[in-house]
Amino acid sequence: MKPYVYITRKLPEETIAEMTAHFDVKMWDHEDIPVPREVLLEEAKKASALITMLSDKVDAELLTAGDNLKIVANLAVGYDNIDLETATKRGIHVSNTPDVLTETTADLTFALLMATARRVVEAAEYVKAGKWESWSPYLLAGHDIYSKTIGIVGMGKIGEAVARRAKGFGMDILYHNRSRKMDAEMEFGAEYSSFEELVSKADYVVSLAPLTAETRNLFTADVFTKMKKSAIFINVGRGPVVDEQALYEALVDGEIAAAGLDVFVKEPISADHQLLKLPNVVALPHIGSASTETRTAMIKLCCTNVNAVLSGDRPKTIVNKEVLR
Incomplete structure (x- = not known):
């Protein structure tokens, strides 16, 4: 047989x-x-x-x-x-x-970062809803990406590919990883950082960390309070590295500016998930490698x-x- x-x-x-x-x-x-x-x-x-x-x-x-x-x-x-x-x-x-999925996932990560920063989804829905009746200087104003600081948590191959894209945008690159990546430091000018320093300095905190005992619930309420109030959190790694209730409260209370999420603690999430009710959240259905x-x-x-x-x-x-x- x-x-x-x-x-x-x-x-x-x-x-x-x-x-x-x-x-x-x-x-x-x-x-x-x-x-x-x-x-x-x-x-x-x-x-x-x-x-x-x-x-x-x-x-x-x-x-x-x-x-x-x-x-x-x-x-x-x-x-x-x-x-x-x-x-x-x-x-x-x-x-x-x-x-085989490194570059594709890095593309999605940066696309999610850009969409969240520039409020692309929110703006598209604004037009479709017939709300665009005039122009004003701060209509749906978002955040710049060029020359800002990106902090990458989890500097594997996908993290390095994201750093390569960030370099093209003239960003300062911080990263945190279990081990230093000297090649990435040489090629992209990336700077190794402690986790605490990264979350306090970065304008964009990007989680690409694998799910391990050490990374589960890595992003807690305490971590979000240490971020800049203008910071944007992006997660294309694993959902359970984030305390979702803490993230929700940080977004509602203005501890951070916005979040772009491709992964969640439980997937698929229901349409009534509290994070989906926030206008400053861009949520995707775990499509990091979906080309x-x-x-x-x-x-x-x-x-x-x-x-x-x-x-x-x-x-x-x-x-x-x-x-x-």
Whole structure:
């Protein structure tokens, strides 16, 4: 029998052709609706490989549902949805999709920064609502970007790509990371900073930090009070790094000027989420890497990793390298 591969969302047939030629492949029937938990558990009992989304909970129950599972290929850079310890103990490869989405996500990050700073969404809705009846000097006036200071929290490859764009806007660049990035300091003139100094000095605080025990609830009420009142907060990393109630109160109380958010603590968020009621919030549905070209490349990388593992080879991008020993 051919190895069985289950994919938790409906993907274009042409993107998985490499796998369907060699394996028995089945997909969930919907592109936008998540696979029900009970269905995924049943599929995991017989699957040799799973291609999962960041929103799929790949916990110990799922990883131990069957005896055939050899790889979980996550269609994302992040993998905090996966119980890595259990996967490693069971010899299950876990792969992700780094690098191929770096520039696309950096584009979205800077687009969100610009849209929030210049009140682009608010202005577009103003026109559509028929409110534009005259011109005035401060009509929907926003904030300059050129020559301001950007503070990047999480200076991975995406952070470096954002810094490259910030340099083109003549911005001063501060960054905070677990380790210094000397190449970024040389190339972009970026300055390493403590977290406390960064949030107090930056005009734009951009979170690209991964979700870890250390970063969960990193942005608290105390942190927002230390920011400039004119500061704009951008999050394209992970939602749970932010205390959303504290962010809401900071925006309402004028502790910071605005926020641009592509990620939230719980996704998808409901239409009545309190942050969506604020005019100084630009909210996006977690589309950091959502260009056609990049999503296709991510899918193909997942397929490449699955093909490799099920053929007895080393995956191209693996998270838990311990299983290779």
